[in-house]
Amino acid sequence: MWSLFTSHASEFLTGFGWTILSSVIALIGSTILGLGFALLQIVPNRWANLVGKIYIEIVRNIPLLVITMFFYVVVANIFKLNGFISGTIGLTLYTSAFIAETIRAGINAVDSGQYEGGRANGMSWWETMRYIVLPQAIHLVIPPLGNQFVNLIKNSSVLAFVAGLDLMYQANMISQLTFDTFNPYIIVAIFYLMLTMPLSYYMRYLEEKNAH
Amino acid sequence: MSMIEFKDVEKYYGDFHALHDINLEVEAGETVVLLGPSGSGKSTLIRTINGLESIEGGQLIVNNQDLANPKTDLNRLRKDVGMVFQHFNLYDNKTILENIMIAPRLVLKRDEAENKETAMGLLERVGLTDQANKYPSQLSGGQKQRVAIARSLAMKPKALLFDEPTSALDPEMVNGVLKIMREIAQDSSMTMLVVTHEMGFAKQVADRVIFMADGKILEDAPTAKFFEHPEEERARQFLSQIVH
Numbered sequence: 001m002w003s004l005f006t007s008h009a010s011e012f013l014t015g016f017g018w019t020i021l022s023s024v025i026a027l028i029g030s031t032i033l034g035l036g037f038a039l040l041q042i043v044p045n046r047w048a049n050l051v052g053k054i055y056i057e058i059v060r061n062i063p064l065l066v067i068t069m070f071f072y073v074v075v076a077n078i079f080k081l082n083g084f085i086s087g088t089i090g091l092t093l094y095t096s097a098f099i100a101e102t103i104r105a106g107i108n109a110v111d112s113g114q115y116e117g118g119r120a121n122g123m124s125w126w127e128t129m130r131y132i133v134l135p136q137a138i139h140l141v142i143p144p145l146g147n148q149f150v151n152l153i154k155n156s157s158v159l160a161f162v163a164g165l166d167l168m169y170q171a172n173m174i175s176q177l178t179f180d181t182f183n184p185y186i187i188v189a190i191f192y193l194m195l196t197m198p199l200s201y202y203m204r205y206l207e208e209k210n211a212h
Numbered sequence: 213m214s215m216i217e218f219k220d221v222e223k224y225y226g227d228f229h230a231l232h233d234i235n236l237e238v239e240a241g242e243t244v245v246l247l248g249p250s251g252s253g254k255s256t257l258i259r260t261i262n263g264l265e266s267i268e269g270g271q272l273i274v275n276n277q278d279l280a281n282p283k284t285d286l287n288r289l290r291k292d293v294g295m296v297f298q299h300f301n302l303y304d305n306k307t308i309l310e311n312i313m314i315a316p317r318l319v320l321k322r323d324e325a326e327n328k329e330t331a332m333g334l335l336e337r338v339g340l341t342d343q344a345n346k347y348p349s350q351l352s353g354g355q356k357q358r359v360a361i362a363r364s365l366a367m368k369p370k371a372l373l374f375d376e377p378t379s380a381l382d383p384e385m386v387n388g389v390l391k392i393m394r395e396i397a398q399d400s401s402m403t404m405l406v407v408t409h410e411m412g413f414a415k416q417v418a419d420r421v422i423f424m425a426d427g428k429i430l431e432d433a434p435t436a437k438f439f440e441h442p443e444e445e446r447a448r449q450f451l452s453q454i455v456h
Contacts, residue, residue, distance in 0.1 A: 117301030117360075120262055121315040122290040122367055131314060135305045 001183045008174050008184075015170030016191050022088045022166060023153045023195070029092040030152065034099025041104055044125060052100070060097035064158050067094050072162040083163035091159075095152045102148060106141035107133060139210060146203025150196045157192075167191050215240040215275060215371055215403040216261055222269035223256060223427075230256045232428040234270070240370065243397045243404040245414040245435075248424035249450060254407040257424070258373050261405065262286070262293045275370060291319060294364030298376040300356040302348040302363070308335070309344040312363045320367065327366075334362035338392055354385025361392055371403035372396065378410055386410070393417070411454055415439055423447045 005012060040052030059067070068090030076086055110133050118128030160168035171188040175181050216238040223231035231253050238244050246254040259265040261274055263286040272279040277289050303311050312331040316322040322330070335341045338358035348356055357377055364372055374393065378386045390413050397404055397417045408414060414421060414435065421438040423431040423446070430444045442448050 111304075113297065113299050113301035114303060116264060117297065117303065118315075119286075120264060120290060120295040120297075120301075121363065122287060122319040123315055124287050124319075127318050131318070132303050132305065139305075 001186060004174070004178065004180060004183045005187050008170075008178075011170045011174060012167070012187060012191065015165065015167040015188070018084060018159070018164065019153075019156050019166040019168075019191070020195065022084065022091065022156050022159055022164065025088050026091040026095055026152055026156065027149055029088075030095035030099050033092065033096035035103055037096060037100035038103035038107065039129070041100070042107060056097045056100050059093055060101070062094075064090060064094045064155055065161060068158050068162055084159065084165055087156075087159035087162045087164035087166070090162075091152065091156055095148060095155070098148050098151075099145065102141050102144045103137065105144075106137035109140050110136045142210060143203060143207045146199065146206070149203070150199055153195050153199070154192065213240055214238060214273075215242070216405070217273045218257075218270065219272070220270035221260070221267050221272055223253075223260060223265065223267050230427050231260070231267070232426070234429060236422065236429060236432065238403060238405060240403050241400050242419050243417055244406070244420045244422060245418035246405065246407045246422045246424060247409075247414065247450065248430075252424040253427040254424050255375050256427075258295075258375050258405055258407050261371075261373055262290050262295055264295075287319070291367060292370045293373065294367055294369040294371070295373045295375065296357070296360050296364055296377045298380050300348070300353070300360045300380075302356055302360055304348050307345050307347055308340065308351070308359050311348070311359060312366045315363070316366050330366055331362070334365055335359075337365075337395075338362045339388075352385060353381045354388050357381065357385075357389045358392060361389070361396070365396070370401070371405070374404065374406040374408065376407050376409070378408065409454075411439075411451075423450065425450075 037052045037055055040048045041056070043049065068087050071081060071089050072083060072086035075081060081089070114132050114136065115128055118132045119125070123131070156166060157168035159166040160172055163169065167188045171184040174184040178184070214237045216236070218234045218236040221231055221234040234257060246258065248254050256265055260267050260272060260279065263279055267280060270280070274289060275292050277284050303314070306314060309328070309331055312334060313327050316327050316330070317324070332341065332344065335344055338361060340355060340358055340362070343351060343355060348359070351359065377393065378389050381389065390410060393406070393413070394417055396402055406418070418435045421431075421433055421435050422429055423438065423442070423444065425446050431438065431442060431447050433443070438447070439451070442451060
């Protein structure tokens, strides 16, 4: 296994790099989008609520692979998108629906008295959300959000299906080249663990820190 | 000039008729206490005044603004009409001082130095200067309610609504809160509406008593008259059940 790794180190490391890049972009993008769609669902405007709900229901109920293929095959015909970009967009949108639901649940879990206090105090809906409700909601959703982030990293392996150059893609390539259908995937699994384990532990640390 | 005016106001929660043909006028500077058995609509009524509850019929004018009109800017209205809640509703993620300073900063754009001075002055008034940098979870119920009152006063409102401000407090905490409310009531320019079960406070401070049951106003009388000669049978029953 070690010799397989050393002889293909640059491919593995390249894949690791693309996996990290895709994950970081999708993590930031899906958090921003997720927060946006969570707010869209609770803003006091029925049309906005409907738009938010439709987006979330559609996106989270379609397999990630289908969304990704849609961007790689259909959208890439109109706009020039390579596999990495299509895959990262698919990953971002898919994850954003789950993050939106997670954040919305967090907002709903904040005592409604906090919101009423802010509104009765003269603050606008947005001011009350921004300064009072959201900070408390984010606090509550750190553990489930951490799970979403770990899922996101694992789901980034979808890039392999659209030639996204990521870890999983490299494992497939090396496997085909060397006829070794075992070791490349073990090595890739270790790389994924190097990303997800520290993240899991960090999230647990945040959770425990917040509990006090 | 009337500060608050209800005309034939109706309110429903689904099929439940929460407020029945409410007619009520409160003059600027008046202190009015709302009494009645639980579930009579007192809290609902007081919550319509700052738009926390909508109304389904009639007219409600508060500080010259029409609450039946969906275009009315509730944020503007709430600058002038503060509210103190049964469960305090202090911002759990903010310090005591920030709880008081945040709305004047954001809503009134009050200068930061002046804002802090006002907030510290109010904390002194409610006897909590030493708690300024603590968080709400570190305070007792009575202290929280005093902060909540200070928070409302920081907006320099024309009217204050109190929704059972002492009902969630331990008995030994009640007097500290009532004392502050009494002081506010003495300010002749402040309009106060208080939902409470504190009869002593009502007798001592209220100009008028409104008695509600089943979503209706059954009696609206000067305080002394209400306690000595209540006209309605339901009001008499209610008063006789209160242990003095």
